[in-house]
Amino acid sequence: MKDYEIYVHVPFCVKKCAYCDFLSGPAPEETRASYAAALEREILSGDPQPGTVISLFIGGGTPSLLDPALTDRILTSLYRKHSFSPEAEITIEANPGTLHLDKLKAYRRMGINRLSLGLQSPRDRELQILGRIHSFRDFLESYDLARKAGFDNINVDLMMALPDQKREDWQDNLRTVAGLQPEHISAYSLIIEEGTPFAEKELNLPDEDTEYLMYDDTEQILASLGYGQYEISNYALPGRECIHNIGYWIRREYIGYGLGAASLVGEERWNNTRDMGRYLAGGDLRTDRESLSDRDAMAEQMFLGLRMTKGVSRSLFRENFGVTPEAVFGPVLRKYTNLGFLETEEDHIRLTRPGIHVSNQIMCSFL
């Protein structure tokens, strides 16, 4: 039986952050309730899926904004429709300032066993620039409560290359957060996206060389504190790598529920509608259907797999496609291996450290 994953999108937040281009925004309580009802309907009306769910990720937006009773209904319908592995990783994203002990305990009771906290920075000044609704103190409170409620698998999101941020600031940020010993740290670079308030502003962003150093600092500082890098932006204590995240990079099948959610089933990708009215109305929600050819799938397997420090498994590739990566991508692999950006170790082809810094250049060659 095939393992697969589920993603549930909750597109609500208290207030849009200045850099955010995700599909989310503030909404009144009634909308949130009708959205939860629509989600339930989508989950229950879907085709049954063979296999076992090994991870569920409730992301957003700020899913912790939902009334726990609504979260419970959503989970119940998922459990009813799908068969979950007893060890399934079940994560909910939460923002400091939206959590209290009862809510956290309720999550535990529902079977949620992993919490992803959107901190972004332990510096209030930086939080302010980003337009976050919370302080570092709010975070510390939430973090303590989560531990109290019994969460023993917590991720903290951090952002680097922020406006006015100096290299030393980032190093301190890392040490401060890693000092709390969360099981997992995600460290993303700030990317200025079109249509966000940041895109309109004159920002004093660190230059390319500083960002380069910050990225290397991340790996070194976190390694010294026990965290291993397993993906371009993700670090974990041993054995605490995020199953859900890895699933995307090894092309495990996943079903996305909710507004704008993406799915990969068989060799078909699609997205749900991004139109809230249409989503709430129900019916056929799928858009942008794309059937992947073998060649598409092979290219994906390569460029997605290279996001992981472990790299692409050659045996998995052969299992999936009946040929070796070398047979399909020989010239590209040779070129970047010779330039020192790729290396092959036993079963895996991976980016070298210099290769990671310029990974887009290499990844796009597989398309």
Place this chain on the structure above:
Amino acid sequence: MAVQEHIRNFCIIAHIDHGKSTLADRIIERTGLLTEREMQSQILDNMELERERGITIKSQAVRIVYKAKDGQEYIFNLIDTPGHVDFNYEVSRSLAACDGAILVVDAAQGIEAQTLANVYMALDHDLDVLPVINKIDLPSAQPDRVINEIEDVIGLEAQDAPLISAKTGQNIDEVLEQIVTKIPAPHGDPDAPLKALIFDSVYDSYKGVIVFFRLMDGRIRKGTQVRFMATGFTTEVVEVGYFGAGQFIPCEELSAGMVGYMTASIKNVRDTRVGDTVTEALNPCSEALPGYKKVNPMVYCGMYPADGARYGDLRDALEKLQLNDASLFYEPETSVALGFGFRCGFLGLLHLEIIQERLEREYNLDLVTTAPSVIYKVHKTNGEVIDLTNPTNLPDPSEIEYMEEPIVDAEIMLTTDFIGPIMDLCQERRGQYIGMDYMEETRALLKYKLPLNEIIYDFFDALKSRSRGYASLDYELCGYERSELVKLDILVNKEEVDALSFIVHSATAYERGRKMCEKLKDEIPRQLFEIPIQAAIGSKIIARETVKALRKDVLAKCYGGDITRKKKLLEKQKEGKKRMRQVGNVEIPQKAFMSVLKLDDN
């Protein structure tokens, strides 16, 4: 058929934008050849590109019947000539087919360099020139000033020149009347042996080559055995006729003084050279008409398909264009950097640009063009002289005795305010001052000898920018001169990029090399390793720049399951790479090959 004294063969000469084509349209319209509904704006410039640029590229002709005030019907043959220095020879042949010329001068701008050049050419051909002042509807029109200028500068009687607006149609009738009274009827003896001047030809896929000619003497009809005196080509006439508006109208016979066309299952325009004389094979005229020359390309460049797979399409397109353009030359060549392409020869830069644009537009080809080059004469130590059109083929310096480069006589018409800056420009471009004539108080004609290779390298742009558009240029090849020339090579990542090599005067080599490197540094995007860009003469490096290695290109952002979005970003990046040329390990954007043509930043 009209008798000879009722025929008027004439052309219209003017500087670009002075209204030549608009006047032609008005004449055609006024004589009722076409109703206004049928009029497509500017009948004679029927290539899309000609209309857009407002220039005439190919000669055209049209026959019009005009009923004059004296009650008689006249036949006007209006021969439209190309209006650019690149096509000087074609212009001269078209003029030779006429008995008179209408000189159109813009009432606001007055005489320009090209006006002068064309008028002198017309006078050289003994044409009666009929001046017309156009655009008198403009608020800035100064017809009196322009009339005086025509009289003073050219020495033409202009007091009764019609003051017209070709745009509004004002006073066009007066032009028509003056054509009758001031332009002479053609001479020529219809009973003498056939003697006709070819002024153009076009290729038609059904009829083969259609030859345009003016009969000087004799007659021609279907079945006549004709011989083209310069090429020696002999054939039998299939059809003769004259020019309707945009169509060919067959007729029985054409005789001395008439303008018309013939077809004779001719497969190749190269057999029917412009300027050649057509005569009867069995009863030839005693001597050919004077002035024929085989026009040779003056400017060469490499043209490569951006997508190597379209080499065959490019070849087919060039072949088709050549059917109509005997002066276009091409032969296959190979470049290490650009792959398979063609070395193409043109009459000048405009001709080059036109062909390039037509290839891109009409044949949907994406092209990479290398820096244009003139023909250098390389005198080798073994006594051999080679004509060099591709800098890459320059022999080893040890085998070269000396080199010569083409020199032109250039005339620049300008307002006196800009004499200083333009003289500086000519000086920078190795010009040799010949003289200066004042036209009137504010205008002058500056004469220089200039190396052609300095003109084909952004001279027009520099001239326009330094004179704020108030200078115009005309030039004519006057010969070859010995010169200290060197080949400048460009090395990217230590590898010579053949497509970027060019010949330059040794005095300016350092400067050009430095600018090339700077420009390329801006054009070549950072890549995965450091890329040195060097300019070299032989093994000596004279300039260097470095494109720093790309340090960071990573999407450290979470996209969750939205792989499609990430893939789209990577695809966009990949697309960008596709538009680059791989030279060794370096990707060079195609526009880098062309950006080096424009280095003047004054």
